Amino acid sequence: MLPPGLLPEGLRDRLPPAAEAQATLTATMMAVFAAHGHERVSPPLVEYEESLGSRLASAQRRELLRFTDPVSQHTLALRSDITGQVGRIAVTRMAAAPRPLRLSYAGPVLRVRGSQLAPERQSQQIGAELIGLDSPAAARAMLALAVEALLAAGVPDLSIDLTLPTLVADLHAAGLPAGTADLPTLQALLDGKDAASLRAHGASAYEPLIAAAGPADAALARLAALPLPAGRLDAVAAVVAALAPLDISVTLDPTERHGFEYQSWLGFSLFGAGLPFEIGRGGSYTLLHPDGTPEAALGFSLYIDSLVEAGLGTTERPRVFLALGTPQAEGEALRAQGFITVAALCEACTPQGCTHIYEAGHARPLA
Amino acid sequence: MLPPGLLPEGLRDRLPPAAEAQATLTATMMAVFAAHGHERVSPPLVEYEESLGSRLASAQRRELLRFTDPVSQHTLALRSDITGQVGRIAVTRMAAAPRPLRLSYAGPVLRVRGSQLAPERQSQQIGAELIGLDSPAAARAMLALAVEALLAAGVPDLSIDLTLPTLVADLHAAGLPAGTADLPTLQALLDGKDAASLRAHGASAYEPLIAAAGPADAALARLAALPLPAGRLDAVAAVVAALAPLDISVTLDPTERHGFEYQSWLGFSLFGAGLPFEIGRGGSYTLLHPDGTPEAALGFSLYIDSLVEAGLGTTERPRVFLALGTPQAEGEALRAQGFITVAALCEACTPQGCTHIYEAGHARPLA
CATH class of the missing domain: 3.40.50 (Rossmann fold)
Known part of the structure; x- marks a missing residue:
């Protein structure tokens, strides 16, 4: 017999006041999204594994908790992410809704196993998506929305790290000489910031990308020397410039791709001072309608458990x-x-x- | 390949404005519980099947969605009820908290299959529990709390149906003659309101229980003729009298036991005019601490999906x-x-x- 009160590894109870803090933080940030026109959708906790998995990178797909549905005998899975579900809704049941479509969501997600740094298997994900646009203006608006929500939640000293997930592929396609390195090699070497191997491959033309990581303005200046597709750098510069009034630190790590496999031209991570993990991430992406038509989109997810851990969202009432x-x-x-x-x-x-x-x-x- | 957007039977997306209405109704009612001192706890969606199942009647246990945990190889299950989880917390991690302990909770629950009348497999359960007391005063307070929450949510024309789940067993134990009928037979005949068979068994002493179903005051008067344990009827009468100022319809169905297998002296169901299903239920029950010590408790759960269906919780903002x-x-x-x-x-x-x-x-x- 199991000891009473024992929970499976990676799962836990939230007690007072943490449970209330989680609800308060969720409500506070969802209210910000709502005030900017994002309407809440609430997809189910469980879907066909095939359907959930098709919207995930393969590494994430392996992290789905699966089971056989006693009713249909299909393999079902618990969602590990809500963004993909919201995309599904946008291109199916809400395909006819006016664009740009502003949606939001909040709820629990689960995964097979936690990591050493983040052992939890259940976490609370909230977010907002803009469907139908992925322009610099859209990026600016969605980043400002994330910042407003996190400030309302009391997150101190926010910072944003921008990334350009398709940059290396774009440069490679534009013919920037890569010597003996093919695209995956090039990306792996840049992920490892391995300048020596780049040179050994005769791909030193890509070396400036390594040095370009850092405060956004300086990074953009360094990238200007590269033969980027027309307008690409202007788009990033426009986002950076538009973020200036928010008075938060903006950095650029142009080759960072980890976890941004589904992003198109722009990805971003959000951090708060003293919070151990990234507290949110997002970027631009492409949705596919059932008939194959692509649609641009841009959004972000926030993970609020670390905000709860940091003591945010608690109010002392007499x-x-x-x-x-x-x-x-x-x-x-x-x-x-x-x-x-x-x-x-x-x-x-x-x-x-x-x-x-x-x-x-x-x-x-x-x- | 599955059609895009297809969800497993019994699972669905909530779209605008229903998703927001569900969140609003949850927040409105949880705020009422909080104002009366009930602190939120948030147990995980998944637990050991053995642990979740031990707190459910056998019919409910069969309704758990189960799977093997790839990490521990144990059988886990998705919760189909939160009350039992809250009870677990009360006797383990919060065993040392002052009594009476006031807790509340809100979240999704899942079951293997819906019914013909209620096909959904995922629903939103919220509730409040009082741990350490099950007196008439406790029953009055918790019923008043449920009523205040449902009125705040805009539920029209509330009514409460009280039941006395252990009444037949108590009368039987007190020696009220049952002829050839044993207790399970007696309960089955009373469940079926089968007066003819009661008489055929020589158990006509129990017949008044059938006639006693109806408006609470009249029902109590009829029950007064029966040899009930001392104080039992006074306790029910005290609850009924204390509910009078709420100005809602209170009925008594003294032998109704369906779904109240875990209740002790008092059970209740809540209804709203025009809402097809019961919108809440609760009652008194006994928690067992790990060392075997029993503790009285009383609480209720509300199922808000039918309130959402009825259009409650929506606000039109410009x-x-x-x-x-x-x-x-x-x-x-x-x-x-x-x-x-x-x-x-x-x-x-x-x-x-x-x-x-x-x-x-x-x-x-x-x-």
């Missing part, structure tokens, strides 16, 4: 004990003032855990 | 289109006034879907 027989209306008046009321339900009930006690018509603080 | 180049501060001012702002992100973007357009410093309604 908690007042009402003795047996306190009239209903007096409790109502206290709640209307923002008090939590704890009504005695027995003679032996005590104000333990309360900050105040209601006496003679007043909430008196307890020592 | 949606104003901001032309390209509208200053940031003007959008902020509109949002502060309660407007949803939809910023144009391209020359071709139109106010389609908006209720207003921002022009010359004013939000002008669109025809």
